[in-house]
Amino acid sequence: MNVSLLPIDILFQLCAALDVNDILSLRQTCKSLCTVTRERCVWHQALISRFVRSGLPTPGLHETDLTSLPSAALEHLVVCAHRLHSNWTSPRPQATRRADIHPTHRAWPAIGARNLAAEFLAGHGGRYLLTLTLFDSSTESNNRRFSFECWDLAAPERPVLLAEFLVASILGYAVNTEPGYPHVLAVLRREDDRVMTTTYTLDFSRPGENPWFRRMNQFNSYRNTLGIHGKYYFATNPGQAVYMIDVETGRLRAEMQVPLVHNDPTIRLPEHQCINFEIFEDFVLTFRKQWICLYHIPAQDPASDPPKLLPIAEYKWRWRIDTIAVSPRRTSRPPGAPPTLDLLIRFDTWYPWPVNILHHFALSPNPSYTRATYAPADRATFPYLAAAPPADSSGPGQAGDRGQRVVCQVLARGAVAVPAGDELRGLTELGEDAGDDLVSPGHPAGDVERMFGASGGQQGAGVLMAQEEHERWSRVAMCEAEGLVAVGHVDGSVTVLWYAPPAPSVGEAVGGEVGEA
Incomplete structure (x- = not known):
């Protein structure tokens, strides 16, 4: 049977069931199917169902009105998001671009500069990066100067300094x-x-x-x-x-x-x-x-x-926490419903250093939550109920065995299978059963496979982790939506890494090279 002779609505349903690479491959089979894969509804459906609803990062989507975008622009968004997701989830994500930022030279005598912070400003699509640099001319605190600098990362050649603010302490x-x-x-x-x-x-x-x-x-x-x-x-x-x-x-x-x-x-x-x-x-x-x-x-x-x-x-918790990162999950949910919170935790020890084992927990919302007026006696008005023991996580993983600094953040991975029963009342550590010791390192073999393999559930979150091979890192910032990572160094410089591919041109998006994405 000639697929191209099927009714157009059937072909649209077929495209909706295909992966991005499969849609691009289908385009190269014949002219009629090439025309179908250029229809706006094909890429709008792919963007909404595969990325927006799943909370996956989509570079370029920031404050974009989807109703006004033509088919080619929607295809650009989908292809770029697909390539970024493939890069994020690969064994060794590769940066597609790199830029180095150096603090502004100061007139006062200084022994050295050290980066204390790097933060992406919220709401600007990863365009603006705020850095904090310490200029230290002696060991006395009154001889220290701090510099806040705002950088424009969208400049054509290299990041441009837009504003600075100096403070003594x-x-x-x-x-x-x-x-x-x-x-x-x-x-x-x-x-x-x-x-x-x-x-x-x-x-x-x-x-x-x-x-x-x-x-x-x-x-x-x-x-x-x-x-x-x-x-x-x-x-x-x-x-x-x-x-x-x-x-x-x-x-x-x-x-x-x-x-x-x-x-x-x-x-x-x-x-x-x-x-x-x-x-x-x-x-x-x-x-x-x-x-x-x-x-x-x-x-x-x-x-x-x-x-x-x-x-x-x-x-x-059973043990004290050294470090915790909290990330609200961006998957689609009913209006007014609280999000699932992904918790990435490194526990403390009796030793002078924390154990470099990262635990990923999911704090699920109260399944019976209603947006009614809060009533202390009505548990349905509580968005979270942290009363049950942790259960089910992507398991603890060894991040380093010599006390290295580790940067990591919980990343969206799509829809998650929701466990039933009282487990929803509290924390979830994927890969463990409710009665297991969820703090000690290790978990029973086969638990991850049971949760994500045989059960058919999809992993709700992933972890991007990078471990330094030297002693220059000091701070790390991340803009997941745009695929950006900024690494501050002990010499005051900051390295910005782009993991999303450059947006393809219109000619590239409809050509054979896109079919190879």
Whole structure:
């Protein structure tokens, strides 16, 4: 039977079931099928079903109106996303482009420069990179200078410096993780006998003008910065409470406490130290050294004092945590539904160094969650219930055996098979059974195959991991959506690596070379 003679709607259904490479190969069979594979609906369906709904990174999709894109532009997006996904998931991902950034030379005498941070600014498609460099002229803190610099990575030849901000001393900093908010950068400093946080903005909306760091607000703060998300700044102090501050007004929004030990406020356990947080609507998850705590933030009453809150749900790990990365899963979900949170954890030890074994856990949302008014007695109004023991993860993996620095991030891999029963109430570590010891290294042989092979489920997330072969790395940043990685070095320089291919030209997208993607 001649496939090209089938009705056009049948051919469209056939293309919807094919992989990207198969569609491009089908194009090369005959002119009629070549015409079919150039139809806009073919590539729109491939983009939505294979990448957007699965939460897979799609370079160039940032703030793009899909309804206005022609067929060739949609094909460019799909082919680029497909090539990036193939590169991400290969045994050794290869960078397609590299650029080196060097800090601006300073007039004052300096022994050396060291990169302290590299952060992609949210909401700009990986275009702008913020770096923090320490210039140290002696061992005395008053002879140190810090430089924040914003770089444009979309410049045609090499990254271009757009703005810089110099400061004599800082205690901490945070870059806003929520796009669209003017308070881009928060800097924590000590002024006289007070700890103050100052927020800055970068305005990219004026054509032909370079942005600059413009001060937005300054307010009293706390010793340790946790981060800034949208309009809220989070900090903690030795008392182990987490403070939520409105950056627009500088007012304390809420104080999230931990239960007292023996009803004694002077007892402070290291296990309660907060190291990360995540926000969902009017709920906040704090990730502490040995606890996950869920808080509900009540409606604000300007006439009353900020509330002091205790957890409404909590979970205690068996071991203390050294490092944790929290990534909300980007797979499609019903409107208003909380996302699954991927947790990449390195546990602490009794030794002077953490164990270089990475554990991937998935904190699933409450399956019975409804967006009703929060009620303490109604568990259906809790977005997460961290009450069950961990179960099921991609298993611990040895990342290094000599204490090397390791960079890794949980990456989207598509839809995940959801386990049934009480396992949804808490954490999931893929590859383990509910009764297994989920913290000790190793897992029973065959568990990964049972979860992802025989069961037919798809892996919900992958991990991109790079291990240095020298001692120059200091900081790493990642923009998964655009396939970008920035590596800061101890000499102050920053290396930017592109893992997504350059967008193919129109002629390439419809030619034989694309069929070989």
